[in-house]
Amino acid sequence: MTPWLWFSIRPVIASASGTSFGLTYNTLVVVTGVAAVGFAAGVVGSLALLRRRPLVGDAAAHATLAGVALAFLATGRRDLPTLLVGAFVSAVAALATLVFIRRVTRTRDDAATAIVIGVSFGIGLALISGITARGLPGGGGLEQFLLGHTAALTVRDAAVLAVVSLLAVVVVAVGLKEAVVLSFDAEFAAATGWPVGLLDLALVGIVAVMVVVGLPAAGAVLVTAMVVIPPVAARQWTDRVGRMLPLAGLIGLAAAVAGVAASAARPGLSTGPLVVLSAAAICAVSFLIAPQRGWIARRWSAAVLENQWSRGRVLEVCLQLSGPDGRDGVDPTAVMLRAAGDSWAGRRTASRAWQSLARDGLILPGGSGLKPRRGDAGNRWQLSNAGMAMAWERRRRIEAWNHVLDEAVESGRDWLTLDLPDPVDVLGSAVAPATSVRRAPLPVATPRVPESQD
Amino acid sequence: MTLDPNLTVHAWSMATAAAVSASCGLVGGFLVVRRMSLLGDAISHAVLPGIAVAVLAGGSLGGPFVFAGAVAAALATVWLTQALHAGVGLAEDAGAGVVFTSLFALGVVIVTLAASRVDLDPECVLYGILELSAFDRVPVAGVLVPRALVTAVVVLALVSGLLASTWRWQMFTAFDPAAARAVGVPVTAVTTSLLAATAVAAVAGFEAVGAVLVVAMLVVPAATAELLVQRMHHVLFVAVGVAVLAACAGWIAAWYWNASAAGMIAVVLGCCYAVAVVVAPGDGILARGLSRLQFSWRVACEDRLAQIWRSCEAEDSPAVPLPDAGGLLERLAGMWLERSGRVNRRDGLVTLSEVGRREAEMVVRSHRLWETWLGRHADLPADHLHPPAEWLEHHLGAAMRERIEAELPHGESDPHGRTIPPESNS
Numbered sequence: 001m002t003p004w005l006w007f008s009i010r011p012v013i014a015s016a017s018g019t020s021f022g023l024t025y026n027t028l029v030v031v032t033g034v035a036a037v038g039f040a041a042g043v044v045g046s047l048a049l050l051r052r053r054p055l056v057g058d059a060a061a062h063a064t065l066a067g068v069a070l071a072f073l074a075t076g077r078r079d080l081p082t083l084l085v086g087a088f089v090s091a092v093a094a095l096a097t098l099v100f101i102r103r104v105t106r107t108r109d110d111a112a113t114a115i116v117i118g119v120s121f122g123i124g125l126a127l128i129s130g131i132t133a134r135g136l137p138g139g140g141g142l143e144q145f146l147l148g149h150t151a152a153l154t155v156r157d158a159a160v161l162a163v164v165s166l167l168a169v170v171v172v173a174v175g176l177k178e179a180v181v182l183s184f185d186a187e188f189a190a191a192t193g194w195p196v197g198l199l200d201l202a203l204v205g206i207v208a209v210m211v212v213v214g215l216p217a218a219g220a221v222l223v224t225a226m227v228v229i230p231p232v233a234a235r236q237w238t239d240r241v242g243r244m245l246p247l248a249g250l251i252g253l254a255a256a257v258a259g260v261a262a263s264a265a266r267p268g269l270s271t272g273p274l275v276v277l278s279a280a281a282i283c284a285v286s287f288l289i290a291p292q293r294g295w296i297a298r299r300w301s302a303a304v305l306e307n308q309w310s311r312g313r314v315l316e317v318c319l320q321l322s323g324p325d326g327r328d329g330v331d332p333t334a335v336m337l338r339a340a341g342d343s344w345a346g347r348r349t350a351s352r353a354w355q356s357l358a359r360d361g362l363i364l365p366g367g368s369g370l371k372p373r374r375g376d377a378g379n380r381w382q383l384s385n386a387g388m389a390m391a392w393e394r395r396r397r398i399e400a401w402n403h404v405l406d407e408a409v410e411s412g413r414d415w416l417t418l419d420l421p422d423p424v425d426v427l428g429s430a431v432a433p434a435t436s437v438r439r440a441p442l443p444v445a446t447p448r449v450p451e452s453q454d
Numbered sequence: 455m456t457l458d459p460n461l462t463v464h465a466w467s468m469a470t471a472a473a474v475s476a477s478c479g480l481v482g483g484f485l486v487v488r489r490m491s492l493l494g495d496a497i498s499h500a501v502l503p504g505i506a507v508a509v510l511a512g513g514s515l516g517g518p519f520v521f522a523g524a525v526a527a528a529l530a531t532v533w534l535t536q537a538l539h540a541g542v543g544l545a546e547d548a549g550a551g552v553v554f555t556s557l558f559a560l561g562v563v564i565v566t567l568a569a570s571r572v573d574l575d576p577e578c579v580l581y582g583i584l585e586l587s588a589f590d591r592v593p594v595a596g597v598l599v600p601r602a603l604v605t606a607v608v609v610l611a612l613v614s615g616l617l618a619s620t621w622r623w624q625m626f627t628a629f630d631p632a633a634a635r636a637v638g639v640p641v642t643a644v645t646t647s648l649l650a651a652t653a654v655a656a657v658a659g660f661e662a663v664g665a666v667l668v669v670a671m672l673v674v675p676a677a678t679a680e681l682l683v684q685r686m687h688h689v690l691f692v693a694v695g696v697a698v699l700a701a702c703a704g705w706i707a708a709w710y711w712n713a714s715a716a717g718m719i720a721v722v723l724g725c726c727y728a729v730a731v732v733v734a735p736g737d738g739i740l741a742r743g744l745s746r747l748q749f750s751w752r753v754a755c756e757d758r759l760a761q762i763w764r765s766c767e768a769e770d771s772p773a774v775p776l777p778d779a780g781g782l783l784e785r786l787a788g789m790w791l792e793r794s795g796r797v798n799r800r801d802g803l804v805t806l807s808e809v810g811r812r813e814a815e816m817v818v819r820s821h822r823l824w825e826t827w828l829g830r831h832a833d834l835p836a837d838h839l840h841p842p843a844e845w846l847e848h849h850l851g852a853a854m855r856e857r858i859e860a861e862l863p864h865g866e867s868d869p870h871g872r873t874i875p876p877e878s879n880s
Contacts, residue, residue, distance in 0.1 A: 054548040055492070062666070104739065105731050111677045114491040115727060118670025122720020125581065125667065129714030146580055147562060221499075221580075221666055225555035232544060232552050269566050270576070273559035280556035287542050295541050 026155055031260055033158025033165075034150055034217045037210075038226065038256025038275070040165035042248035043172050044210045045227030046234065047203055050183035050241070054232075056204055057211040058224045059116040063094030064212055065124025065220045068145050069131060078138040080157040083145075084212050091208045094120050124220070148219035148272030150260050157216070164213050168206055172245070179203065180241050217256055219272035225279060226252060233283040236290035255279035310346075310353040313339045315391040318363060318383050326388060329366050329380035362387030464709065466588040466600045471701035471719060473606035474662040477613045477655045478671035479679075479697035483690045484617070484648055486676040488628050491669075492547070493532070496554035497649065498656040498668035500531040502561025502579060505657060509574050510564065521657055528653030529646070531557060558665065582664040582716040584705070602661055609658040613651050617690075620644060625686060663716035671697065674723040681727075681734040696726050753848050754787035756817045760847075762797060762804055763814035767872070773803040815875040816855075821847040822868035822875075823858045829869040830862070836869050852877065 048056050064087035071086025072078060094116050101112040128142045141152060153161075172179070181189045182199050190196045207227060214223040234248035259275030291297050317339045321330040332354065339353075340346035357363045358381075366380035383391060485494045504527025505520050513519025531553050538549040562576060569575040587602035594604060617624060626634040627644045635641045652672070659668035679692035704719030711718070732739045758779070765774045776799070779785040791797040796810030806814060824846050825839040850858075855877060867873050 049548060052545065052547075054545070054551050058551075101731075105681060105734075106737060107677050107681065108486075108489055108491075110489050110491040111486050111673050111680075114495050114669050114673035115677055115724070117495060118667060118674060119720055119724030119727070121666050122670055122717045122724065124717070125664075126708070126711075126713045126717030126721050129581065129717055130711055133712045143580075147576065222555055222559055224551065225559070228548060228551040228555065232548055236542065266567075268569075269563065273562040273566075276555055276559035277563060280552065280559070283552060283556075287538065290542075293542055298542065 027264070029155045030150055030153045030158045031257060033153065033160075033162040034256045034260050034271075035253045036162040036165040037213050037217055038230075038252035038254070039249040040168045040252075041210045041214050041226040041256075042230035042234070042250070042252030043169055043245050044206055045252075046231040046241075046245050046248045047172065047179045047183065048207050048227060049231040049235065050180070050244075051200070051203060052183075053203075054228050055113075055224065057207040057227050059094050059098055059113050059120070060091035060208045061211045061215075061220055061223045062117045063090045063120035063124070064088075064215055064223075065145060066090045066120055066127060067093075067124075068215075069124055069127035069142060072131065072136075072138075072142060073127070076136075076138070078141065080153070080216065081160050084160075084215065087145075087212045087215055088208065090120070090124075091212055092205075095204060095208065121220070144219075144270075145215055146219050146221060147270035148215070148217050148222065148275070150217055150263065150271045151267070153216060161213055161216065164209065168209055168213070169249070171206060175199075175202065176241075176245075217260070217271055218275050219270060222272040222276045225276040226256070229276065229279040229283050230255065233279070233286040236286040236293045239292075251279065251282050255282060306349060307353060307356070310339065310349045311357055312394050314350060314353045314357060315362065315383070315387060315394060318381075318387070319391040319395070322383060326383065329382050331379060332381060357387065362390060463588040464705065466603060467584055467715070468702045468705045470587050470600055470603040470606050471584055471662055471705055471715070472698040473603060473610050474655075474658045475671050475675070475697035475701040475719070476694045477606070477610040478659050478668065479675035479693040480610075480613050480617060480690055481648070481651050481655045482672035482674075482676040483679065483686070483693050484624060484628055485652065486673060486680060487686070487689075488648075490648075491673045491677075492550065493649070494652055494656075494672040495669040496531055496535075496550045497528040497652050498659070498672065499554045499558040499665055500561075501527050501653055501656050501660065502665050503527055503557050503564060504530075504561075504653075505660065506561045506564040506568070506574065510568050515574065515661055521654055524657040524660075525650045525653045527557065528649055528656070532649055561665075578664070579660075580664045580666060581714050582660070582662045582667070584662045584715045587662070605661070606658050609654055613655055616647060616651050620647060624648065628686075663719060667716045667720045670720040670723050674720075674727050675700070678723075678727045678730040681730040681738065696723070700726055749848075750783060751787065754783045755791060756813070756848055758784055758787045758791060759796065759806070759810055759814035760817040760821070762806060763811065763818055766806065773800070773805045775802060776804045812878045815878060816852075817847050819875045819877065820850040820855055822872065823855055823862075824850065825870075826862055826866060826868045826874070827858050839869055 045054070045057075048054055067086035067088065067090025068083045069086075070090065071083045074086070075082050097120075098112055098116050101107055101115065102109060105112075107115070128146075131142060141149075144152065178189075178194065178199055181192075181194070182196060182203075186196055189199070210227055211223050214226045217223075218226050230252035231244070231248040233251050234244045237247060238244050255275050255278040258278040259271050262274045262278070263269050263271040286294065288295050289297075314335060317335050318330050319326075321334060321338070322328045336347060336350050336354065340350040354363070362384055363381050364384050366382060482491075482494065485491055501524035504523035504525070505515075508517075508519040508523030509515065511519065511523075513523070531550075534553045535546055535549040538544040538553070539546050544552075562579060565574055565579055566576055584602075587600050590601050591598040592601045592604060593599070623634070623639050623644045626637075626639050627641050631641055634644075655672070656665075656668045659671050663671060675693040675697040676689065678696050679689040683689055683692050700719055700722040704722040705715050707713075707722060708715040708718035730738070733741075735741055761777050762774065765777050766772060776788075779788050788797070791810065792799060796807055796813065798805050798807055821843045824843040828834060828839050828842060829836065859874075859877075
């Protein structure tokens with residue numbers, strides 16, 4: 001590593017870990033290893049999420065503990081690669097048990113998963129507590145695999161983790177096309193002659209590998225989160241697989257590094273919960289502010305749509321109330337009442353729509369063009385020419401849409417599934433959000449009954 | 455972990471474990487039939503921050519504060535998962551995966567940070583404190599009873615009271631939620647009450663076996679019972695029985711091997727489930743293997759009899775040389791037929807006894823009737839008629855044979871031109 005990079009990173013990590021002397025070469029290597037694990041877990045987890053099996057690793061994760069304990073008992077060494085091989089074997093055994101239960105018994109899938117999770121974790125706990133109680137030499141630290149503890153990692157351990165993680169990423173990159181087709185259209189994949197079962201098995205296998213590799217960082221109880229949360233967060237930001245995978249990887253990486261740093265700052269804390277909480281924080285922010293799929297964006301576009309719709313409603317009501325020649329003028333209160341329906345929320349949106357229409361000059365305060373009328377002459381408004389045109393255009397489009405629906409019904413087509421034009425294309429801005437339709441049924445746009453042919 | 459050799463300590467701990475498992479088993483019965491097992495898993499993790507915050511706020515483990523906190527956390531999990539589904543379109547399993555792991559992580563962090571101030575530590579979160587429960591006692595009616603046992607009994611009473619009082623609604627909602635909603639059962643309230651009961655049972659279980667193993671206590675007894683019996687109330691009884699058995703046996707095993715009681719209870723539960731998988735009546739491995747074996751045996755005997763009968767028919771004599779037997783099962787079947795007096799062997803020739811002849815005729819009759827019927831109705835070439843008949847001859851009963859015969863013209867012979875033996879009257 002070049003010295004200048006070393007000195008530029010050093011204060012950053014030292015401040016992140018909260019210690020003035022925190023950084024040694026070892027720490028850096030360990031952080032790098034855990035970061036690689038975080039990255040790979042995010043990438044691999046994305047595939048599982050896209051295949052709609054986000055929790056496929058959970059049973060394997062809880063089973064790893066028994067494998068760690070058995071590997072220790074079998075070899076008598078507390079050497080990370082050995083323990084992880086044991087963990088992988090028991091993870092595979094747990095998945096095989098799961099398949100066995102599904103095939104042979106009538107226990108349902110969810111209960112089968114819960115049974116494997118509970119019992120395999122119990123076996124691990126019993127073994128580890130037994131080892132601890134007997135005080136076997138070197139068996140003291142095994143419970144660190146429960147919640148994760150990176151402080152004890154050696155440089156060699158970290159290197160092993162990093163290499164396995166990189167291999168996992170390479171495997172994903174090589175099999176990406178197959179994985180994507182499988183996730184989006186498994187039937188197509190099967191029809192094309194791909195071995196869907198084998199590919200699924202490969203996916204489960206690589207998730208199991210990641211769960212095992214993530215064990216030192218996140219622990220058996222929480223390592224599932226490393227494969228679930230970063231992909232969920234990344235999914236909020238993009239609709240493209242090619243961007244989602246690296247993004248999930250980066251989120252996983254950031255969460256892993258943040259968790260390790262926070263755990264270094266507070267020695268009593270296990271790494272796992274901190275890694276998971278960091279990922280959860282990123283995820284929560286993504287839920288809120290992601291463009292398009294985020295909560296704020298969704299609320300915003302719903303509000304825009306609702307405003308458009310109620311502007312259209314108000315224009316329509318004005319058109320109805322302003323008489324056959326359009327010169328009667330309308331009373332704002334009457335328009336409000338009629339456009340809003342019964343609810344207060346409806347009145348609020350209607351009044352907002354009225355204001356925006358007035359601002360845009362589509363409705364004008366009563367003026368020269370109106371027919372004289374007794375009484376309420378003081379508070380009369382009228383549609384401007386542009387407003388009138390827009391109201392007619394909206395009415396025309398709704399009737400066109402109703403006509404399309406009528407024809408579909410007439411010709412006996414199932415209009416839910418067949419090739420109708422997209423309503424947004426036909427209606428443009430007049431399209432109604434479902435809630436508004438329910439709140440205020442359209443009084444004028446009655447469908448035209450086509451003339452009968454005989 | 456130190457164990458008091460005093461027997462009363464074991465008795466108290468076992469009673470506590472049993473009471474806790476019983477309430478978990480009861481709730482778990484409904485979770486399993488409603489396919490909500492993984493929700494039980496999520497809840498048992500997610501109650502941790504509720505418990506931790508309640509303990510920090512001054513509640514004691516087993517106190518009402520803690521239960522309120524846990525129920526709130528459990529309902530928050532479900533609500534958050536649904537809100538993520540509705541708000542940002544996240545699939546429910548992924549949402550649950552995000553929510554419960556995050557809440558559990560939060561709980562662990564709170565517990566670790568506050569461990570110095572309150573009597574709750576990460577060890578307890580993972581292993582439970584069953585081993586220590588017998589030493590923390592409160593007087594009840596003059597006897598010093600472990601506080602955890604008192605809590606567990608109260609929880610058991612609460613849970614069974616809730617399930618008993620809403621039994622019909624719970625059943626209706628579990629087995630046909632749409633119909634239940636249609637006739638006005640408050641389905642949402644019923645489900646919420648089940649979730650709350652799960653949370654309450656999870657708190658009791660949390661104290662005994664730790665947050666992670668609660669899922670084993672919730673799901674395994676009920677899944678075991680479901681394999682063994684059919685009716686819902688039987689399932690609940692068996693689940694409670696399995697739970698109590700596993701709690702006691704697990705405690706003893708843990709004491710014997712000096713290991714974590716929580717882990718051992720889960721291991722024993724796993725063994726119970728494995729035993730049920732093997733011995734379950736109807737579709738257990740053993741029952742299925744037995745019935746398969748029984749069937750193969752019957753087929754072998756019938757085939758052997760029919761083989762001898764056909765050979766008699768071909769040679770047109772009552773005594774024939776013994777035809778070659780196929781496999782081991784056929785040879786055994788032949789020996790049994792001789793012992794049971796259906797086949798007699800003399801001077802290297804075999805004859806069928808009266809019983810044996812009648813049974814063989816019925817098999818051959820089924821075979822030939824089916825060949826004939828198939829030949830008339832299925833438009834198959836003659837050499838394709840034999841395999842299906844060979845299979846079906848073991849399944850046609852007397853009533854079926856009669857109906858087939860009634861459809862055929864009188865005195866019809868089979869497609870190979872051989873006569874069909876008449877129905878025997880006895």
